Amino acid sequence: MYNCVAKTLHGLEEVLAGELRDINAENVSPGRRVVGFSGDLEMIYRANYNLSTALSILRTIKSFNISKAADLYSRAVGFPWESIMAVGQTFMIVPVVNSTLFKHTGYPALLLKDAIADRFRKKFGRRPSVDQNKPDIVLNCHISGKEVNISLDSTVIPLFKRGYRKYQSQAPLNEVLAAGIVRLSGWDKKITLMDPMCGSGTLAIEAALFARNISPGKYRDFFGFMNWHDYDRDLFIKIMKEAKKKEKDECPEIICRDIDRNSINISKENIRSAGLGNNITVSRADFLDKNTPGGEYFIIMNPPYGERIDPEDIEGLYAGIGERLKHAYPGSQAWLLSSNMEAVKKIGLRASGKQTLYNGKLEVKLLKYQLFKGSIKKK
Numbered sequence: 001m002y003n004c005v006a007k008t009l010h011g012l013e014e015v016l017a018g019e020l021r022d023i024n025a026e027n028v029s030p031g032r033r034v035v036g037f038s039g040d041l042e043m044i045y046r047a048n049y050n051l052s053t054a055l056s057i058l059r060t061i062k063s064f065n066i067s068k069a070a071d072l073y074s075r076a077v078g079f080p081w082e083s084i085m086a087v088g089q090t091f092m093i094v095p096v097v098n099s100t101l102f103k104h105t106g107y108p109a110l111l112l113k114d115a116i117a118d119r120f121r122k123k124f125g126r127r128p129s130v131d132q133n134k135p136d137i138v139l140n141c142h143i144s145g146k147e148v149n150i151s152l153d154s155t156v157i158p159l160f161k162r163g164y165r166k167y168q169s170q171a172p173l174n175e176v177l178a179a180g181i182v183r184l185s186g187w188d189k190k191i192t193l194m195d196p197m198c199g200s201g202t203l204a205i206e207a208a209l210f211a212r213n214i215s216p217g218k219y220r221d222f223f224g225f226m227n228w229h230d231y232d233r234d235l236f237i238k239i240m241k242e243a244k245k246k247e248k249d250e251c252p253e254i255i256c257r258d259i260d261r262n263s264i265n266i267s268k269e270n271i272r273s274a275g276l277g278n279n280i281t282v283s284r285a286d287f288l289d290k291n292t293p294g295g296e297y298f299i300i301m302n303p304p305y306g307e308r309i310d311p312e313d314i315e316g317l318y319a320g321i322g323e324r325l326k327h328a329y330p331g332s333q334a335w336l337l338s339s340n341m342e343a344v345k346k347i348g349l350r351a352s353g354k355q356t357l358y359n360g361k362l363e364v365k366l367l368k369y370q371l372f373k374g375s376i377k378k379k
């Protein structure tokens with residue numbers, strides 16, 4: 001059993017913890033943008049392949065305390081690095097440092113690199129080389145105060161890079177964020193889901209994967225653990241086959257719409273590349289147009305935030321969204337993601353739920369609107 005850490009985005013820790021419990025990980029403990037767990041190699045493979053809200057999976061290989069910078073070298077030089085990498089492999093160290101013991105983040109990485117190199121030279125007369133671009137092995141050196149955690153990155157290419165997105169429209173959502181939003185919304189995988197401002201189709205694709213129980217790892221052909229000396233290909237094939245067996249054919253209707261012709265084409269390409277063409281319908285429509293058909297849906301939308309748009313237009317857009325939601329979608333539940341709280345006020349509907357997330361560096365709110373049928377009489 002190894003101590004592991006799954007990294008995620010702010011606000012998705014509990015969702016990821018739930019996903020980890022679903023795959024029977026042990027000692028699941030959510031933290032800040034991370035969830036700790038323990039598991040064997042099989043669990044590490046499974047976590048990489050199955051989890052939709054993890055960014056990467058780290059396997060802790062050494063933890064210790066230091067009282068001065070030089071301790072990092074002396075503690076690390078005694079570690080059997082030859083059990084982690086071969087002399088002919090390349091490696092890279094990613095430092096994550098929050099400690100007064102080091103003035104520069106690069107210094108602990110240098111100390112660790114020297115310790116690894118010296119250990120190898122002493123034992124074999126040769127050492128593995130550092131490669132910052134395409135290393136075989138990636139080590140993460142996390143230092144918080146006096147606590148050092150060195151881990152092996154089993155993912156390397158972050159898990160949001162699913163592999164199905166061939167093209168992207170302006171401001172696409174990170175796939176991990178989209179998967180997290182679908183789960184946070186509590187969609188029951190039964191009622192028709194609609195994204196009326198779909199851009200590249202990320203929310204709809206992640207919703208379809210969720211509904212059909214398709215592992216997001218299915219589209220990737222590389223995970224960091226494949227370069228580990230103990231890589232068990234048969235075990236990984238077994239995990240992929242098991243995941244395939246759990247896929248469901250049935251999927252509720254999922255609708256993508258967008259006003260922009262280019263976004264429609266991009267969504268179609270991405271949906272086709274994910275093999276979800278039978279599950280998601282795509283059409284061009286202006287959400288604000290009174291002729292666009294409404295109905296009772298589970299709506300998840302990510303309208304423009306107004307970063308590049310005249311503030312009056314953006315407030316007009318949000319006012320129009322509110323008007324349409326109220327009049328064309330009675331009985332629906334709508335979830336809206338935006339960073340523009342001034343524009344959100346123009347929606348004119350009371351949000352019954354609010355959650356803070358981050359879209360890249362931008363703080364965003366995920367807002368829930370329950371759209372009632374008929375008017376609610378005031379007492």
Ligand SMILES: C[S@@+](CC[C@H](N)C(=O)[O-])C[C@H]1O[C@@H](n2cnc3c(N)ncnc32)[C@H](O)[C@@H]1O
Nearest residue numbers: 172173197199200202258259260286287302304
């Ligand atoms: C932030 S992007 C959505 C990104 C998307 N979630 C993704 O992952 O790619 C906003 C989208 O809203 C669309 N949009 C803006 N106004 C619209 C309207 N009135 N009706 C429908 N779509 C609209 C834009 O064309 C754009 O594709």
